[in-house]
Amino acid sequence: xxxxxxxxxxxxxxxxxxxxxxxxxxxxxxxxxxxxxxxxxxxxxxxxxxxxxxxxxxxxxxxxxxxxxxxxxxxxxxxxxxxxxxxxxxxxxxxxxxxxxxxxxxxxxxxxxxxxxxxxxxxxxxxxxxxxxxxxxxxxxxxxxxxxxxxxxxxxxxxxxxxxxxxxxxxxxxxxxxxxxxxxxxxxxxxxxxxxxxxxxxxxxxxxxxxxxxxxxxxxxxxxxxxxxxxxxxxxxxxxxxxxxxxxxxxxxxxxxxxxxxxxxxxxxxxxxxxxxxxxxxxxxxxxxxxxxxxxxxxxxxxxxxxxxxxxxxxxxxxxxxxxxxxxxxxxxxxxxxxxxxxxxxxxxxx
Amino acid sequence: xxxxxxxxxxxxxxxxxxxxxxxxxxxxxxxxxxxxxxxxxxxxxxxxxxxxxxxxxxxxxxxxxxxxxxxxxxxxxxxxxxxxxxxxxxxxxxxxxxxxxxxxxxxxxxxxxxxxxxxxxxxxxxxxxxxxxxxxxxxxxxxxxxxxxxxxxxxxxxxxxxxxxxxxxxxxxxxxxxxxxxxxxxxxxxxxxxxxxxxxxxxxxxxxxxxxxxxxxxxxxxxxxxxxxxxxxxxxxxxxxxxxxxxxxxxxxxxxxxxxxxxxxxxxxxxxxxxxxxxxxxxxxxxxxxxxxxxxxxxxxxxxxxxxxxxxxxxxxxxxxxxxxxxxxxxxxxxxxxxxxxxxxxxxxxx
Numbered sequence: 001x002x003x004x005x006x007x008x009x010x011x012x013x014x015x016x017x018x019x020x021x022x023x024x025x026x027x028x029x030x031x032x033x034x035x036x037x038x039x040x041x042x043x044x045x046x047x048x049x050x051x052x053x054x055x056x057x058x059x060x061x062x063x064x065x066x067x068x069x070x071x072x073x074x075x076x077x078x079x080x081x082x083x084x085x086x087x088x089x090x091x092x093x094x095x096x097x098x099x100x101x102x103x104x105x106x107x108x109x110x111x112x113x114x115x116x117x118x119x120x121x122x123x124x125x126x127x128x129x130x131x132x133x134x135x136x137x138x139x140x141x142x143x144x145x146x147x148x149x150x151x152x153x154x155x156x157x158x159x160x161x162x163x164x165x166x167x168x169x170x171x172x173x174x175x176x177x178x179x180x181x182x183x184x185x186x187x188x189x190x191x192x193x194x195x196x197x198x199x200x201x202x203x204x205x206x207x208x209x210x211x212x213x214x215x216x217x218x219x220x221x222x223x224x225x226x227x228x229x230x231x232x233x234x235x236x237x238x239x240x241x242x243x244x245x246x247x248x249x250x251x252x253x254x255x256x257x258x259x260x261x262x263x264x265x266x267x268x269x270x271x272x273x274x275x276x277x278x279x280x281x282x283x284x285x286x287x288x289x290x291x292x293x294x295x296x297x298x299x300x301x302x303x304x305x306x307x308x309x310x311x312x313x314x315x316x317x318x319x320x321x322x323x324x325x326x327x328x329x330x331x332x333x334x335x336x337x338x339x340x341x342x343x344x345x346x347x348x349x350x351x
Numbered sequence: 352x353x354x355x356x357x358x359x360x361x362x363x364x365x366x367x368x369x370x371x372x373x374x375x376x377x378x379x380x381x382x383x384x385x386x387x388x389x390x391x392x393x394x395x396x397x398x399x400x401x402x403x404x405x406x407x408x409x410x411x412x413x414x415x416x417x418x419x420x421x422x423x424x425x426x427x428x429x430x431x432x433x434x435x436x437x438x439x440x441x442x443x444x445x446x447x448x449x450x451x452x453x454x455x456x457x458x459x460x461x462x463x464x465x466x467x468x469x470x471x472x473x474x475x476x477x478x479x480x481x482x483x484x485x486x487x488x489x490x491x492x493x494x495x496x497x498x499x500x501x502x503x504x505x506x507x508x509x510x511x512x513x514x515x516x517x518x519x520x521x522x523x524x525x526x527x528x529x530x531x532x533x534x535x536x537x538x539x540x541x542x543x544x545x546x547x548x549x550x551x552x553x554x555x556x557x558x559x560x561x562x563x564x565x566x567x568x569x570x571x572x573x574x575x576x577x578x579x580x581x582x583x584x585x586x587x588x589x590x591x592x593x594x595x596x597x598x599x600x601x602x603x604x605x606x607x608x609x610x611x612x613x614x615x616x617x618x619x620x621x622x623x624x625x626x627x628x629x630x631x632x633x634x635x636x637x638x639x640x641x642x643x644x645x646x647x648x649x650x651x652x653x654x655x656x657x658x659x660x661x662x663x664x665x666x667x668x669x670x671x672x673x674x675x676x677x678x679x680x681x682x683x684x685x686x687x688x689x690x691x692x693x694x695x696x697x698x699x700x701x702x
Contacts (some may be wrong), residue, residue, distance in 0.1 A: 126587045137525050140533040174488050174575040182491040182572050205579025209587040221533050222576050224525040225569070228556025229577040230584045236477045236560040237588050237620060244616045245609075254609045261602050265595045269588060 001030040001057045001075040002095025003291045003298070010094060011038040013298035017306075018045045020299075024306055027052050027088055030075040054078035058099045060291060067099035068106055076100055080107045083284035090305035092276070094289040094298060101138055101279060108282040111317060113325035116142075117281035118150045118220070119288070120157055121227070122274050122304075125211030132158050132167075133208060133216045136277065137224035144187035145328060147171065147217050151197055152320050153280040154215035160311035161304065162214070170203030170213035172222060188217075196323050234269060276301030278308065280317070285309055352381040352408045352426040353446025354642045354649070361445060362389040364649035368657070369396045371650075375657055378403050378439055381426040405429035409450045411642060418450035419457055427451055431458045434635035441656035443627070445640035445649060452489055452630060459633040462668060464676035467493075468632035469501045469571070470639070471508055472578070473625050473655075476562030483509050483518075484559060484567045487628065488575035495538035496679060498522065498568055502548055503671050504631040505566035511662035512655065513565070521554030521564030523573060539568075547674050585620060627652030629659065631668070636660055 003009060007030070014026050025048045028035050032053040039049060054075040058067040067074060076095055080103050082088035093100050097119075105117055120134035134154050139146065151169045158167035171192060173185050185202075192199040200213045205226055208216050218226070245255035245262070255262065275297040279286040285308050289301035354360060358381070365377050376399045379386050383404040390400060405426040409418040418425060427446055431454050433439035444451050448470075456468055471485035485505050490497065502520045509518035522543060524536050536553075543550040551564045556577055559567050569577070596606035596613070606613065626648040630637040636659050640652035 124587070126590060140525070172576060174491070174572055175579070205576040205581070206583030206586070208580055209583035218576070221525055222573050225523060225556040225573050226576050226580040228526070229559055230556070230580050232557030232560035233581045233584045234588065235557070236475070237585060239477060240619050241592075241616055244612045244619070247612075247615075251612050254612055258596075258605045258609045261595045261598075261605055264598075265592055268591050268595070 001054075002060070002093050003289065003293060004060070004094075005292075005294075007034055007038050009293060009295050009298055011035065013295040013302060014049075015039065015042050015045065016295065017299050017302040018042075018048055021303075021306060023310075024048065026050070027079075027082060029054050029079040029082070030057070031055060052078060052082065058096050060096050062096055062099060064096070064098035064102035067096065068102045074103075077103050077107070080104050080284070080286065083286070084108060089309035090285040090287060092287040092289060092298075092301050092305045094291055094293050094301070096291075097137075097288055100286065100288055104279055104282050104284070104286045108284040108286075110281050111283055111314075111321060113321045113328075114149050114153070114281040116146055116149075117279055118153055119277050120154055120280050121277040122161075123208060123227075123230070124269070124271075124274060125209050127211035129211055130162075130274065131208050131211055131216055132214060133218070133223055133227070134280065135218065135220035135223050136227050137220045138279070139220040141221075142184070142219040144184050144191055147184070147188035147219070148191040148195065148324060148328075149281065149321075150217045151192055151195070151199070151215065152324050153317060154217060155197055156313060156317040156320050157278055157280060157308065158214045160313040160316050161307050163311075164214060166198040167214035168198050168200045169215045169217060170200050170207060172208075172216050172218035172226075173202040173204065175204050184219075191327075195327055197320075231271070234271070238269070272297035273300055276304035278304065283314070285313055352405075353411070353444050354640065354644060355411070355445075356643075356645075358385055358389050360644060360646050360649055362386065364646040364653060365400075366390065366393050366396065367646065368650045368653040369393075369399055372654075372657060374661075375399065377401070378430075378433060380405050380430040380433070381408070382406065403429060403433065409447050411447050413447055413450060415447070415449035415453035418447065419453045425454075428454050428458070431455050431635070431637065434637070435459060440660035441636040441638060443638040443640060443649075443652050443656045445642055445644055445652070447642075448488075448639055451637065451639055455630055455633050455635070455637045459635040459637070461632050462634055462665075462672060464672045464679075465500050465504070465632040467497055467500075468630055469504055470628050471505055471631050472628040473512075474559060474578070474581070475620070475622075475625060476560050478562035480562055481513075481625065482559050482562055482567055483565060484569070484574055484578070485631065486569065486571035486574050487578050488571045489630070490571040492572075493535070493570040495535050495542055498535070498539035498570070499542040499546065499675060499679075500632065500672075502543055502546070502550070502566065502568045503675050504668060505568060506548055507664060507668040507671050508629055508631060508659065509565045511664040511667050512658050514662075515565060517549040518565035519549050519551045520566045520568060521551050521558060523559075523567050523569035523577075524553040524555065526555055535570075542678075546678055548671075582622070585622070589620070623648035624651055627655035629655065634665070636664055 018026050027050050029052045035051050056071040056074040058074045058076050079091040116139050118135035119138045122130035122132050125131045134150050155167045277288045287305040289298050378401050380403045386402050407422040407425040409425045409427050430442040467490050469486035470489045473481035473483050476482045485501050506518050628639045638656040640649050
């Protein structure tokens with residue numbers, strides 16, 4: 001039901017995905033009569049589609065706490081419940097991110113050893129591949145241990161989706177020019193170095209798009225700002241190209257001539273192919289599509305969820321987490337408790 | 352002497368700037384014989400050029416503390432000293448940023464009411480203007496009061512360079528989708544709202560390039576990552592365009608035909624026009640050019656320094672700071688001292 005466009009985007013995308021992927025079974029969660037009206041023509045795949053009724057809808061601008069407490073029969077809540085009940089492997093939503101995170105966390109709970117879930121997304125890089133970055137805004141003021149956990153989550157996601165055995169991990173930091181480093185990042189680097197993860201070392205903002213590492217780990221505040229700044233630059237540049245190629249009749253003619261080249265470029269920078277952020281660290285796979293996604297973009301989000309489940313993302317995360325949990329508990333038993341860290345965790349639990 | 356290329360860039364840029372700007376008087380600081388060899392032909396402007404000898408040079412990768420303590424006759428140190436002695440209004444360097452910051456801070460000291468200097472730079476925006484962003488990496492773990500001070504510094508810079516009376520200030524934050532806000536940013540928003548600055552409110556990463564506000568204020572860690580991520584995206588996209596237009600003979604022909612359009616686009620996204628970051632909050636104006644700057648870019652850095660001095664940046668900063676200092680001291684007298692903040696300031700002083 002969610003996203004800026006609702007069923008007119010999500011249903012056609014789901015039908016297209018089901019046709020392309022004969023192993024997929026789709027549970028469409030929302031207002032049954034509206035959904036039924038949208039799938040009338042899909043007789044060829046109707047046997048792999050089930051409608052699960054949910055009367056309420058979380059609004060895009062609704063406060064997460066209100067969505068969580070006030071709408072127990074929202075399509076979002078019912079969809080996430082399906083994972084908990086074992087009826088679904090993945091939930092995909094284009095709805096309100098905060099509400100989806102709050103509901104997923106409340107219903108599914110975090111995996112053992114994970115204090116906080118994180119949001120991860122793939123971004124295109126110069127190498128022609130993708131860099132997976134997290135956290136993109138689920139957490140602010142992450143501790144060093146949280147950053148280590150994010151690294152485990154990101155590593156498991158890349159190994160599931162891209163069939164890489166030991167994805168490289170970069171820790172987002174700032175360059176030599178800075179007067180002082182950030183203490184939490186320094187501590188996180190030590191934890192990562194001591195872990196069994198494939199830790200590359202510190203990376204800087206430009207390394208995200210260079211593709212220096214498979215995974216880039218950072219606090220959610222930093223990640224969210226970097227992501228949106230990057231989107232802002234890309235939009236600005238695309239706008240400038242458009243302006244220059246429409247500035248007059250000659251420019252327009254040249255644009256028409258250069259169309260095949262510009263179209264290839266446009267396709268390469270098409271963010272829709274990267275749609276589908278993963279909410280990681282939960283006892284279930286939840287994928288968040290961009291609210292403004294069209295059917296093409298939403299199908300990509302479905303694809304990411306499907307592949308994550310098919311390649312056993314949760315099992316991978318749990319196995320990768322085991323040595324990390326051991327590492328952290330060894331540290332804890334050999335060092336006095338860090339009061340700031342405990343306070344952070346308490347406030348996170350209380351939220 | 353500094354930068355990746357040294358005198359072959361800085362001297363031609365300085366000569367070109369002096370020719371373009373008849374009011375400018377230039378002090379060239381560095382190894383006198385080398386400098387003299389570079390300016391032999393400049394007889395037309397020689398009377399406005401003075402060479403100030405300095406035997407030592409700070410290396411690009413030298414630790415700031417070593418440059419500060421070990422090289423008291425470096426060109427950087429001598430140039431900044433010229434400001435202190437009242438012989439220069441501005442120092443411009445393409446050298447080691449950390450060393451330039453450490454030397455400038457040590458020699459010049461901060462202005463009254465400013466705890467820490469900040470690095471500010473102009474970034475192009477969709478509106479065809481520039482957004483001034485700070486801090487870009489001089490500080491990490493900035494307190495709410497520091498962010499308020501950065502706002503004063505950025506506001507004064509824009510009012511000096513762009514003849515805007517009351518520049519709008521945006522506070523960099525993350526979107527609605529986040530579960531929890533960042534406490535320091537929330538406090539900073541309150542301080543900004545209570546100040547006499549033209550505070551717009553929170554902005555997100557994409558607003559930098561939308562040009563939503565004249566100034567965007569953030570912690571140096573976040574600012575540095577956002578800046579470098581943005582540079583990374585721009586480089587990636589420029590590389591993709593180049594690849595697509597050189598992919599085969601037809602694409603190359605189209606590129607040749609579309610050359611005037613592509614050249615206009617290239618000029619608009621030319622980061623050299625934005626070269627010259629300002630080290631703000633000091634008792635003197637110091638401008639940092641990109642180390643890789645060519646003569647065209649370095650001349651832009653000289654221009655920024657010249658305009659900042661001509662439009663009395665320091666006086667503007669001092670007058671803007673007065674009401675802020677009053678605001679903060681009123682707050683202090685009506686509230687108990689914040690211990691964390693004091694510890695941060697102490698450790699900053701010690702560094």
